[in-house]
Amino acid sequence: MPTESGFLVELTRIRDERTHRPVLESLCLKERKRLLNSVPLVYALTSSRVKMVTIAALRPSVDRLPSILATTAISIILYLLGCLIYNVFFHPLAKYPGPISRATSLVPYLYGLASGQHHTIVKELHQEYGDVVRIAPNKLSYITGQAWKDIYGHKKSNEVEMPKDPQWQAADPNAQHLVFSTREKHGHFRRLFSNGFSDRSLRAQEPLLQSYVDMLIDGLERAANDNKGPVDIVQWFNWTTFDIIGDLTFGESFGCLENTEMHSWVNNMFQAIKGNMVVRVMQEIPVIAPYSNTILRQVLPARALQRREDHFRFAKEKVRQRLNNHAPRPDFMDNVLRQPPGQGLTFPELLSNSALLIMAGNKMQKLVDELATAFPQGDMITIETTSRLTYLPAVIEETLRLYPPLAVGIPRLVPDGGYIIEGQYAPAGTSVAVHHLAAYHSDGNFEKAECFIPERFIDTAAFRARRDVLQPFSFGPRNCIGKNLAYAETKIILARLLARFELALDERSRNWIDQKTYVIWGKPPMYVSLKLRQQQEQAVRNKGQTLPTAATDMDNQATLNSIQKAVWEGRLPLQITLAPSESRTYDKSDPYLISYPRVSYLPSLLSRLRAFYSATLIEPNSQAHDGWFSFEGVPLKWHLPVGLLYDLYAGADPASKGSGGNSDDANWAADSTDDPLPWQLTVHFSDWPDEELVRLDADGMVMNDAFINSVKEADFLRNGTAKGIMSLSKEDSSGLWRSVQDVDLPSFQRISNILLPSPNQPFRNIPIRIFLPLPPDSGSPSLKVFQSPVPPNLPTSNMAASQAILSRASATPQPQTLGSVLHTLLPNLFPSRRTPVLAKPVLHGAALPMSAPIEEVVRSSAYGDGWVYLVIRMMG
Structure with a gap:
């Protein structure tokens, strides 16, 4: 030295x-x-x-080193001891119950998150300590209905909404994100997306949903016939769910059911969710939190980082494609894309399924019995028909209680000033949450909480329960926007699955519900054995055997064709004037006169009208697709055919003038006065009524999509499946709409016959919509629409007594007439099946006879989209 x-x-x-x-x-x-x-x-x-x-x-100073180290160690120990004493005795949460280990340190909490056991640990803590538990030094867990309201419920305008805990926020706090946005942004986002999840949109999306359930059932049927042993039903459910969500979000599926494998993007998403739990744990440690993303980039292998980049790149590309293309039917983005520039969004994510029902034993058999009674042929299981069942929704509610989509709670942070939760003060900065699994498995909330008892949601008096605790899709303004879709999807899948197959749980999946969770469940395979039910096997053997109908006779078929030809040749004289407020000459503009086909649609006239009024329009920059029509101040629905609009608003009644015929039609008579013609309409090229009408676009795709979507709904009702319309070529799909625009009946018949059941093949249901105009002083909307699945044949209970005593095998089905349909749907207006007493049905301007077979009415007189639109007119 x-x-x-x-x-x-x-x-x-x-x-x-x-x-x-x-x-x-x-x-x-x-x-x-x-x-x-x-x-x-x-x-x-x-x-x-x-x-x-x-x-x-x-x-x-080598000699002083031990004393320096000792001093440092003692300081650290004293600091930790001081923190421990403070957290246990002096912390604002010291009064809340919970184990000392949870009060003193984050370690037990972080271990639960990292190990995937957080949900079970919190459940056990609540079983020991009650409705509220301190699960970490600065975190509280609740399991009561009042806590849902206090933490997640709607707040008054002058109250502060509890924000999401920063540890559970998106990686970019400034991201424009539906889930992690501010209160104001979230309200804006939700309004844009809500229409895509409304009941109306759900009905429009049902054909697509049913088409993927068809693929699921067909795939499971092949698996059952292959006799290769049990199948993983969770895998099939996931394939179906993500194909539906992909189609509704991006305009095309992920191809999971078609390829019988999960798409790589979906796999990456599952891996990312699990990996995010590691990030969440790191963000809970103050020393590491600021550097968590940097540390991960250094630790993760390059392949994992590349998968992450590929994941985001794929999503962006899919969204970009959807933004540039028109979907053939309404989807999640449909309403968003109609917003003015600058108010659009990205895409949502949601929804999960559970397969717990398969483990429910005799409860599943009870549900099978209900389905067998409601759908004896195993067909027409739809959103509407399943909504009438009792046991199925109870089974789903009980499944969601025992196995909720999220097992843990999404924490909120108490804002400045603190908050009263469950009657106790929670100081500012406290992380609070209601934990789903702990709340739903609490014996204090549900009697026999660990047992699968759907009856608790039917006979509410027999089972003690705090039902306001059950919020599987969360609560308040940020609850799951996809709740209706999730319920509809689950009902249809379960109903069709159990109606088609007998299911038996494989021994390997006996303890399937014992799972880890990383926000979402880490679902292992659930192996089940499949067997076609006996009636389904019989249906397969009898496939191709059809019941005779009135339309099988060749002469009768020729009659139906001639009626259809007359319907398509029907025309209405129209007199269209430009709105005075938009005309340079005020009310001096010449009217536009035309004889227009009844089966056509008003927007097809807009280009001609824009050119006709080009010299008199005040606003020269208005475009043809800015145009809309009104009658006596009422905006006209452009997606309805002209003939229907006239029957609705102008009071058409060219009743058949006493042609003799059947006695049950004798009461039909013509009105004494004719309706005023031409029909006088007003066209506007500004001030679009957004509250009443969906905006058109320059290339006509919005109008085309609305027509095709209506065709899909009718096709699904007629055939009980959407396979036909979903497999229609793009050329035929556009050709169908073009044939209606051009009033080209031969071309229309060529394409529509692909979708129609053959004359000797009965319909599954009748596509019929009934419009009932109401008086202005009724206190209701001026128009009421009835739509319900109508079978082509009368139910057995409505047959004649002589037929009712016959066995089902030998009884001849009795076709429904127009009178029987109206008597079933509107018994107060049509007390008789034979004679119109109080009201009469009008179609294409004609009052129809009550004896007309309803299936023949569809084949001969349906509009171009396949629907029979009846207008009900009061008599006298």
């Missing part, structure tokens, strides 16, 4: 590399003394190349 004098000699030799003068000469006396008296190791520059050389300390 060099001496002091040796060190000084070395130091004096060091020269400044810029001035080449000795370094010590550039230091003042005070700086020299400080340098020479320094205790740590001294580093000096030994050459102009800036080499570092270590030299011995002038006054080594």
Whole structure:
């Protein structure tokens, strides 16, 4: 080791590399003394190349090192002990019950998150400590209905909404995100997306949903016939769910059911959710939190980082494609894309299924019995028909209680000023949450909470329960926007699955519900054995055998064709004037006169009208697709055919003038006065009524999509499946709409016959909509629409007594007539099946006879989209 004098000699030799003068000469006396008296190791520059050389300390302090370390250790211990004492005895949450280990340290909490056991640990803590538990030094867990309201419920305008806990926020706090947005942004986002999840949109999306359920059932049927052993039903459910969500979000599926494998993007998403739990744990540790993303980038392998980049790139590309293309039917983005520029969004994510019912034993058989009674042929299981069942929704509610989509709670942060939760004060900055699994498995909330008892949601008096606790899709303004879709999907899948197959749980999946959770469940495979039910096997053997109908006779078919030809040749004289407020000459503009086909649609006239009124329009920059029509101040629905609009608003009634015929039609008579013609309409090219009408677009795709979607709904009702319309070629799909625009009946018949059941094949249901105009002083909307699945044949209970006593095998189905349908749907207006007493049905301007077979009415007189639109007119 060099001496002091040796060190000084070395130091004096060091020269400044810029001035080449000795370094010590550039230091003042005070700086020299400080340098020479320094205790740590001294580093000096030994050459102009800036080499570092270590030299011995002038006054080594090796002897003091143990005392420094001891002092540091004692300080740390005292600090931790002080924190422990503070957290247990003096912390604002010290009064809340919970284990001391949870009050003193984050370690048990973080271990639960990282191990995937957080949900079960919290459940056990509530079983021991009650409705509220301190699960970490600054975290509280609740399991009551009041806590849902206090933490997640709607707040008054002057109250502060509890924000999401920062540890559970999106990686980018400034991201425009539906889930993690501010209160104001979230309200804006939700309004845009809500229409995509409304009941109306759900009905429009049902054909698509049913088509994927068809693929699910067909795939499981093939698996059952292959006899290759049990199948993983969770995998099939996931394939179905993500194909539906992909189609509704991006306009095309992920191809999971088609390829019988999960798409790589979906797999990456599951892996990312699990990986995010690691990030969440790191963000809970104050020392590491600011560097969590940096640490992960250094630790994760390049392949994982590349998968992450591919994941986001795929999503962006899918969204970009959807934004640039028109979907063939309404989807999640449909309403968003109609918003003015600058108010659009990205895409949502939601929804999960559970397969717990398969483990429910005799409860599943009870549900099977209900389905067998409601759907004896296993067909026409729809959103509407399943909504009438009793046991199925109870089973789903009980499944969601035992196995909720999220097992844990999404924490909120108590805002400044604190908050009263469950009658107790929670200080500002406290992380609070209602934990789903702990709440739903609490014996204090549900009697026999660990047992699968759907009856608790039917006979509410027989089972003690705090039902306001059950909020599987969360609560308040940020609850799951996809709740209706999730229920509809689950009902249809379960009903059709159990109606088609007998299911038996494989022994390997006996303890399937014992799962880990990383926000969402880590679902292992659920292996089940599949067997076609007996009636389904019989249906397969009898496939192709059809019941005779009145339309099988060739002469009768020729009659139906001639009626259809007359319907398509029907025309209405229209007199269209420009709105006075938009005309340079006010009310002096000449009217536009045309004889227009009844089966056509008003928007097809807009280009001609825009050209006709181009010289008189006040606003010269208005476009044809800005146009809309009104009658006596009422905006006309452009997606309805012209003939229907006239029957609705102008009071058409060219009743059949006493043509003899059947006695049950004898009461039909013509009105004494004719309706005024031409029909006088007003066209507008500004002030679009957004509250009443969906906006059109320049290339006509909105109108095309609305027509095709209506065709899909009718096709699904007629055939009980959407396979036909979903497999229609793009050329035929656009050709169908073009044939209606051009009133080209031969081309229309060629394409529509692909979708129609053959004449000797009965319909599953009748596509019929009934419009009932209401008087202005009724206190209701001016128009009421009835729509319900109508079978082509009368139910057995409505047949004649002589037929009712016959066995089902030998009984001849009795076709429904128009009178029987109206008597079933509107018994107060049509008390008789044979004679119209109070009201009469009008179609294409004609009052129809009550004895008309309803299936023949569809084949001969349906509009171009396949629907029979009846208008009900009061008599007298």
